Amino acid sequence: xxxxxxxxxxxxxxxxxxxxxxxxxxxxxxxxxxxxxxxxxxxxxxxxxxxxxxxxxxxxxxxxxxxxxxxxxxxxxxxxxxxxxxxxxxxxxxxxxxxxxxxxxxxxxxxxxxxxxxxxxxxxxxxxxxxxxxxxxxxxxxxxxxxxxxxxxxxxxxxxxxxxxxxxxxxxxxxxxxxxxxxxxxxxxxxxxxxxxxxxxxxxxxxxxxxxxxxxxxxxxxxxxxxxxxxxxxxxxxxxxxxxxxxxxxxxxxxxxxxxxxxxxxxxxxxxxxxxxxxxxxxxxxxxxxxxxxxxxxxxxxxxxxxxxxxxxxxxxxxxxxxxxxxxxxxxxxxxxxxxxxxxxxxxxxxxxxxxxxxxxxxxxxxxxxxxxxxxxxxxxxxxxxxxxxxxxxxxxxxxxxxxxxxxxxxxxxxxxxxxxxxxxxxxxxxxxxxxxxxxxxxxxxxxxxxxxxxxxxxxxxxxxxxxxxxxxxxxxx
Amino acid sequence: xxxxxxxxxxxxxxxxxxxxxxxxxxxxxxxxxxxxxxxxxxxxxxxxxxxxxxxxxxxxxxxxxxxxxxxxxxxxxxxxxxxxxxxxxxxxxxxxxxxxxxxxxxxxxxxxxxxxxxxxxxxxxxxxxxxxxxxxxxxxxxxxxxxxxxxxxxxxxxxxxxxxxxxxxxxxxxxxxxxxxxxxxxxxxxxxxxxxxxxxxxxxxxxxxxxxxxxxxxxxxxxxxxxxxxxxxxxxxxxxxxxxxxxxxxxxxxxxxxxxxxxxxxxxxxxxxxxxxxxxxxxxxxxxxxxxxxxxxxxxxxxxxxxxxxxxxxxxxxxxxxxxxxxxxxxxxxxxxxxxxxxxxxxxxxxxxxxxxxxxxxxxxxxxxxxxxxxxxxxxxxxxxxxxxxxxxxxxxxxxxxxxxxxxxxxxxxxxxxxxxxxxxxxxxxxxxxxxxxxxxxxxxxxxxxxxxxxxxxxxxxxxxxxxxxxxxxxxxx
Numbered sequence: 014x015x016x017x018x019x020x021x022x023x024x025x026x027x028x029x030x031x032x033x034x035x036x037x038x039x040x041x042x043x044x045x046x047x048x049x050x051x052x053x054x055x056x057x058x059x060x061x062x063x064x065x066x067x068x069x070x071x072x073x074x075x076x077x078x079x080x081x082x083x084x085x086x087x088x089x090x091x092x093x094x095x096x097x098x099x100x101x102x103x104x105x106x107x108x109x110x111x112x113x114x115x116x117x118x119x120x121x122x123x124x125x126x127x128x129x130x131x132x133x134x135x136x137x138x139x140x141x142x143x144x145x146x147x148x149x150x151x152x153x154x155x156x157x158x159x160x161x162x163x164x165x166x167x168x169x170x171x172x173x174x175x176x177x178x179x180x181x182x183x184x185x186x187x188x189x190x191x192x193x194x195x196x197x198x199x200x201x202x203x204x205x206x207x208x209x210x211x212x213x214x215x216x217x218x219x220x221x222x223x224x225x226x227x228x229x230x231x232x233x234x235x236x237x238x239x240x241x242x243x244x245x246x247x248x249x250x251x252x253x254x255x256x257x258x259x260x261x262x263x264x265x266x267x268x269x270x271x272x273x274x275x276x277x278x279x280x281x282x283x284x285x286x287x288x289x290x291x292x293x294x295x296x297x298x299x300x301x302x303x304x305x306x307x308x309x310x311x312x313x314x315x316x317x318x319x320x321x322x323x324x325x326x327x328x329x330x331x332x333x334x335x336x337x338x339x340x341x342x343x344x345x346x347x348x349x350x351x352x353x354x355x356x357x358x359x360x361x362x363x364x365x366x367x368x369x370x371x372x373x374x375x376x377x378x379x380x381x382x383x384x385x386x387x388x389x390x391x392x393x394x395x396x397x398x399x400x401x402x403x404x405x406x407x408x409x410x411x412x413x414x415x416x417x418x419x420x421x422x423x424x425x426x427x428x429x430x431x432x433x434x435x436x437x438x439x440x441x442x443x444x445x446x447x448x449x450x451x452x453x454x455x456x457x458x459x460x461x462x463x464x465x466x467x468x469x470x471x472x473x474x475x476x477x478x479x480x481x482x483x484x485x486x487x488x489x490x491x
Numbered sequence: 492x493x494x495x496x497x498x499x500x501x502x503x504x505x506x507x508x509x510x511x512x513x514x515x516x517x518x519x520x521x522x523x524x525x526x527x528x529x530x531x532x533x534x535x536x537x538x539x540x541x542x543x544x545x546x547x548x549x550x551x552x553x554x555x556x557x558x559x560x561x562x563x564x565x566x567x568x569x570x571x572x573x574x575x576x577x578x579x580x581x582x583x584x585x586x587x588x589x590x591x592x593x594x595x596x597x598x599x600x601x602x603x604x605x606x607x608x609x610x611x612x613x614x615x616x617x618x619x620x621x622x623x624x625x626x627x628x629x630x631x632x633x634x635x636x637x638x639x640x641x642x643x644x645x646x647x648x649x650x651x652x653x654x655x656x657x658x659x660x661x662x663x664x665x666x667x668x669x670x671x672x673x674x675x676x677x678x679x680x681x682x683x684x685x686x687x688x689x690x691x692x693x694x695x696x697x698x699x700x701x702x703x704x705x706x707x708x709x710x711x712x713x714x715x716x717x718x719x720x721x722x723x724x725x726x727x728x729x730x731x732x733x734x735x736x737x738x739x740x741x742x743x744x745x746x747x748x749x750x751x752x753x754x755x756x757x758x759x760x761x762x763x764x765x766x767x768x769x770x771x772x773x774x775x776x777x778x779x780x781x782x783x784x785x786x787x788x789x790x791x792x793x794x795x796x797x798x799x800x801x802x803x804x805x806x807x808x809x810x811x812x813x814x815x816x817x818x819x820x821x822x823x824x825x826x827x828x829x830x831x832x833x834x835x836x837x838x839x840x841x842x843x844x845x846x847x848x849x850x851x852x853x854x855x856x857x858x859x860x861x862x863x864x865x866x867x868x869x870x871x872x873x874x875x876x877x878x879x880x881x882x883x884x885x886x887x888x889x890x891x892x893x894x895x896x897x898x899x900x901x902x903x904x905x906x907x908x909x910x911x912x913x914x915x916x917x918x919x920x921x922x923x924x925x926x927x928x929x930x931x932x933x934x935x936x937x938x939x940x941x942x943x944x945x946x947x948x949x950x951x952x953x954x955x956x957x958x959x960x961x962x963x964x965x966x967x968x969x
Contacts, residue, residue, distance in 0.1 A: 046614060046617065046618065048563070048564050048610065048613070048614070049568055049571055049610075049613055050564050050566050050567075050568060050601065053564035053566060054564075055561065055562070055563055055564065055610075055614055056561055056562040056563075057561055058559035058560065058561055058629070061559075061560050061561050061562050062559075062560070064562075065560060081536035081539075081540075082536065082539050082540070082543060083533065083534055083535055083536055083539050084533070084534040084539050084542075084634075084652060085526070085533055085534075086526050086528050086531035086532075086533065086650055087531075087565075087603075087634060087636070087650055088528050088531060088587075088650070089528075090527055090528060093527055106593065106594055107593055108592070108593075109566075109589045109591070109592040109593075109601075110589060110590065110591040110592070111587045111588060111589050111590075111603065112588065112589075112590045112591065113587070113588040113590065114586070114587040114588070114638040115584065115585055115586075115587075115638030115639075115640070116584055116638075123528065123587075125565075125589065125603070132526065132527075132533075135526070135527050136524060136526070136533055139524065140524065151536070155634075156562075156565060156633075158565070160592040160593030160594075161593075162593070172564055172565055172566070174562060
């Protein structure tokens with residue numbers, strides 16, 4: 014028991030200190046390690062395997078919509094970065110500059126990509142000539158660098174992994190359609206695979222991407238009530254096309270500018286998985302994304318036939334699930350703690366008594382419910398349990414979010430809600446950036462998005478009292 | 492016909508100018524595009540899809556041997572790079588330096604990783620404590636940067652994609668075993684999947700990796716007789732462990748240094764695929780690696796039922812193969828040229844007469860053999876043809892290599908062979924670097940490797956006449 018205690022005691026409870034709980038979980042579940050470079054994290058096998066699963070499943074969804082993968086250089090010449098004015102203003106302050114290479118000072122500095130709009134524009138200017146060349150639906154999986162002052166594992170790091178899609182279209186309508194289509198791909202993936210419900214909406218001008226006409230976002234609520242922007246999709250209109258000269262000859266023989274989009278999701282989403290589903294025993298992974306879905310743990314494994322039976326169950330389950338046996342020489346209790354810390358959705362306990370009764374004990378990671386399963390029905394039951402767990406995790410996350418979403422008609426109500434009720438506040442807004450600024454100053458909350466699903470909560474802006482234009486989700490955010 | 496001509500005329504024949512043929516193929520098959528950054532290439536969808544397939548299949552082979560994937564930072568602080576003397580001497584001259592970030596000059600320069608031994612050592616020093624923590628079998632898929640003076644697509648570029656495996660072991664024997672095991676994984680993959688036969692052997696000290704005790708290599712022969720180093724596996728002994736202080740407590744309670752290996756294969760191998768299998772109509776991809784294995788091309792597609800039939804064939808084949816229909820409004824001849832340029836292994840022609848006869852015409856990309864296939868037997872026949880093609884491509888490559896490998900007993904024979912018979916020369920060597928240097932100066936040939944399969948060609952060194960120690964493969968190389 015001493016061992017078990019040690020592992021669980023090692024993490025702070027989330028009620029005591031949510032930030033510390035988070036840091037403890039990422040370390041103890043061995044998702045990341047810190048590196049010698051300030052703000053850069055090492056993704057260890059447990060962490061990277063989650064990203065690999067996200068990548069595999071998202072990539073398949075992208076390809077279903079016609080997207081093709083490419084790889085662009087990691088360096089952007091300074092002159093190229095400067096071609097679109099808003100974009101360079103947004104990113105120049107936070108880039109890393111390569112000034113020397115091959116023992117010599119470079120004639121022109123290269124920045125390490127913080128995002129690759131400029132490179133894709135440069136490519137499209139070269140390869141798009143006719144309407145027949147459109148649309149271009151390219152995506153890349155890579156890492157990007159942004160020189161952040163304060164960093165936190167997954168949520169904000171100097172270098173992070175992501176995918177960035179960049180498309181070029183013949184018409185504004187097509188670009189707008191693609192922008193929303195990809196936002197839906199993200200939202201559906203998060204709900205169906207990660208069991209995280211999303212608020213879909215549009216960012217205010219203050220919060221939109223540098224150089225975009227419109228930025229759409231999916232926003233999730235963490236266990237502590239804070240928001241996490243989880244994926245964004247941008248419509249650039251023809252702004253970049255004009256800056257980079259991306260023109261095509263249309264069917265009517267006219268030279269026209271393309272319309273572009275970009276959209277990205279990063280390892281940040283792993284932070285959301287942790288903070289939406291985790292508990293005081295560690296990580297809880299939704300079955301569909303868990304690198305290991307089932308851990309078979311033999312009880313009294315030194316007894317004859319126990320290990321053999323454990324391997325047998327693994328081999329049977331391996332046909333349909335990602336399954337392992339923990340056959341190390343640790344105690345069963347220690348193995349339980351490890352499996353729980355790592356968030357493995359289901360554990361199957363099998364000991365001499367179980368073998369005698371031709372059964373095993375399945376324990377759900379999320380509810381800790383113990384289910385005695387007849388070995389005849391093993392595969393089917395495991396499938397049922399994992400499906401139920403996946404569905405219930407989403408429902409719990411949705412219920413938590415809804416229970417932590419309030420509405421405010423007056424500024425008093427609004428301030429009270431932000432101060433005392435962790436979560437989202439729905440309130441009306443006049444559309445002026447000055448109100449967003451005041452709210453941020455007074456409460457530290459920001460506008461998360463103008464949701465697609467609007468409600469008419471009041472007729473006046475919650476901040477200034479002028480006529481309201483739109484309902485906004487407000488909240489403190491990571 | 493004008494169209495067809497244009498596409499084929501666009502590439503130089505390999506007999507006329509092999510280097511230009513190569514450049515033409517990578518461009519016309521749309522594998523890469525040049526970027527605004529000197530020496531950095533853009534991997535376009537046709538090129539990146541080949542890398543994705545390599546990655547998927549190699550990754551599965553790695554994992555079968557117990558390897559786990561991780562992701563390390565792309566930056567290495569200067570002080571960390573300098574910890575191992577030979578290593579820094581080898582790489583410092585060709586790195587890119589980040590000197591500014593977030594608007595400020597950095598206190599310590601960061602280099603963009605040219606390879607990540609130092610980062611993995613830093614991690615292992617932190618996480619390896621006991622014999623229970625060993626072995627560590629980590630790998631990462633990433634890009635690295637080396638400031639090359641002259642660059643060529645795939646073969647040598649400033650930034651390239653690769654995988655780098657880094658392992659730590661309790662004993663020297665285990666490390667040596669892993670070094671060879673991974674070399675075999677590479678060689679088997681290249682033969683079985685890429686249809687490229689490999690010479691396996693050890694690099695001479697002159698040619699080994701900076702910081703390694705031993706470097707093993709696989710060497711392939713290109714169509715022009717030149718060698719391409721296609722993958723390497725290094726045994727570091729405990730050299731890095733001592734420089735970085737990576738120690739563990741063994742079962743006997745003694746503090747010991749770990750023994751390490753690293754091994755890598757890069758997008759360079761795509762250059763090998765092109766130069767081993769390509770012909771004057773473009774790329775020829777081995778079926779197992781081809782992103783599209785079968786292209787169905789309708790003949791007279793405006794006629795009733797033709798397109799429908801083409802889609803039907805595609806849908807039938809899609810269950811077992813990567814298949815597409817070219818239903819664009821181009822002429823069949825143009826489509827053939829495109830399919831050939833892109834190296835798609837098999838084309839299925841289907842027109843009104845074929846439909847009437849309940850057949851299709853299958854055309855192999857490599858031999859251009861036309862095979863009339865009854866539609867009843869379509870799936871089985873396509874499978875057979877692709878298998879035969881895969882096997883014959885390997886056999887042809889092997890025959891070409893063997894026909895272009897000579898032996899030399901005297902220096903005259905050696906010089907004649909290098910000058911007049913493009914290919915490998917097998918010759919004995921005394922083991923002195925001075926002979927390697929003289930040979931390089933006289934002939935531009937380098938020692939490719941000391942093959943595991945040795946022959947006793949002569950008793951004396953082909954260069955200096957002193958007693959011979961070992962047979963070496965020599966050749967001009969990319």
